[in-house]
Amino acid sequence: MKRVAHYFLLISLFVGCSGAKRSIQKSTQKVFKSAFYDNQFTGFLVVNQQNRDTLLNFNGEKYFTPASNTKIFTLFTVLKLLPDSIPALKYIERKDTLYVEGTGDPTLLHSYFEHNNTLDFLKGYDNISVHLNNFQDEKFGPGWAWEDYQYYFQPEKGPLPLYGNVTTLWSLSPLQVTPSYFQDSVVQMNFSRNRELQKNTFYYGPSRKDTLEVPFKTDSALTKKLLGRVLGKDVKIAMKMPEGEKRIKYSVPVDSVYKRMMIESDNFLAEQLLLLCSSTLSDTLSSSRVREYMLEKELADLKQQPRWVDGSGLSRYNLFTPESMVHVLSKMYRDIPRNRLLSFFPAGGVAGTLEDWYPGDPEPYLFAKTGSVGNNHNISGYLITKSGETLIFSFMNNHFMRPSSEIKIQMQRIFEEIRDNY
Template sequence: MKYYLKASTLLLLLFLATSCKSLDIKKITSKIDTEIGSDSSEDYFQGVLIYDLKSRDTIYSHNSNKYFTPASNTKIFTLYAALKTLPENIPSLKYIAYKDTLFIEGTGDPTLLHPYFKDSSALKLIKKHNHIALHLNHFKEERFGPGWAWEDYDSYYSPERSGFPLYGNIVDIHMTDSLMVTPKIFQDKVVPIDYIRNREEEKNVFYFDTSRKDTLSVPFKVDTSLTKGLLETVLQQQIKIVAEMPSLIKKTLYSIPSDSVYKRMMLESDNFLAEQLLILSSSTLSDTLNSGTARRYVLEHYLSDLKQAPRWVDGSGLSRYNLFSPESMVAVLTKMVEEFPQDRILHLFPLGGVSGTLEERFPGNPGPYIYAKSGSLGNNYCLSGYLITNSGKTLIFSFMNNHFIKSGAAVRRSMQHIFEHLRDNY
């Protein structure tokens, strides 16, 4: 009898605990339903998935298996691809020392002479040799991604993709006592007038209003002769262009920590770094540089279990051809913290109210609680990442908004109400 009473008591307590938890979840989801179903949200498309990492419970789901234009949320997939395919340090260069010549080819490394990283690891190696042969034919990629806006060619956020990028494929122009241009090779290519465009579309002629106080960053048009000229200028020695590498084993030169590039990409939503990271990933999989190789490999080998196979066409999310579901976003975010240390992953994401593209958005009270990647294109705003509740639980979420015509600020306010509700009550 005593055993029976104890068992009955335990069952009752378990039932009550489960009932209380169900009531709490229902109360939380009811609040989210109200926000999602409000009059202000009824004229655009929303998808939401909120997942409890520890309990493996889905807290809330709304259109989570539907496809959305993700914008820069695409960089979450790019980050995962890089984490799975790249070593701790960036593969900067592949080379063969043969007879009296150093043969070199790029890996797509975006950091060489980049204005932020200023890495010169490859230059230090090259300068040790008197005869340099540069191979560029292994880059098999269009300069722009599919679906990119053609008119963005002269915008800072749309540099060309390339196999041997230098200076971030960007020209920086600013005015001090005189016109300052980096790289200096473009000094006489800058026309000091106020003009509707920053650069001619098909050639490296730039326009700069000398009355502006800030720095103008403009993508330059990449070609073989320019890459050769930029390298020769910085090395102060002649370089020969070759059609192929010798048939010998290539060595790889490694440079800066990979995490420093990932963090910069995620915090600043840097499109150039995102595109080049996929090209860099392809350099570890094949002798040919092509971002499609990296995307296919990651989807086939690491993400074949996704319930909604994404349409993934670039690394940055500039293309509106990209299509991802909230469920796929949450799946990849979950894989990240299961396969790599959680502290490392959180460190790579913008922190709400503190850093990167979230510095002025989704602040905490009293402290920050959201680690997430935003994504915005005209009429679209998405946010996916991790939410740490006041009770210490980690929630993984993806909140995707497409086709709204009201302000993005209004959309974000609605999202913030939901996030704060989860933070305070879950």
């Protein structure tokens, strides 16, 4: 009798799930056929992680501009290639000189990462020579908007970034500037730009009260000066590293960097993390080499190979399918402990880019990465239903002319129906 009862329980659960699935599919298809979606391109794929059942698939195999959903691929890459702590420097000691080579570590003197021990290590040497010629990327990624050079979200990339490669200005008496090296480079006047295009002249209006972060223009000479000032000693530039085996100095735990990249959607960290991964493959810093490696080795099973050109998603050249996003999210879900994995993603109604959207009932049910660039908004991640199922999804909206808030309202309605009924 127990076997019979168990059998009928399974049958009833199956029928219930099938009925809920059909109901959700029917209502969602009706929404996508409405006039709201007439003049945009939409893709939506939802998969049950436990039984690999596809709940919804609408243009899942089509290519979309992903914006910051690209960071999901970057997260997958760093989880595969980086150790538990950030490799801060490669170095060799020769006689009385420490030769240092940058790895792309974004945390040195970064305002968010306060417990960096790299400076203490460098202060232990009187003679330091820095090698920066291992950087083989461009300072800006392909397809980045050139006019965004002055905005906080598009700092230059580099082998040994300092202060996050941004100048921070805030209004006190007198005006506060970090790094202080640029104190005399700030013009206190209202101007249409935050910085000159080709030089480090910054503008901060006299009536401003906010904190302004402006990327500075980088080069080897500036790196030498900034690092020398903070160390209190002259730093030399080395044209090449001495022969011999390089040792590695580690800095902060990687999870603290990953969380900020994903939750705050930090473009600079995403780009530098790919360079860091490159430093684990060779001494050359090349993000394209890392992307090629991942697509050939770890992601050769993707059904639709993406066009993947940067780590952050700033470029409109990137092209990914919802199916590829779900594929990578599924790989991470299988490989990474659940609590750790979900901690990397903004939680709906709680933190980061999802703080004002998708609130829980009462606990968060959505853990996902957004991606927004003009007329495009996407979100991909994990949805926890009220029945306890974990669904993996990618919802991509491209080329709409409505306010993005209207797109999010429609998405929230669909997510809540799935949460409540599946």
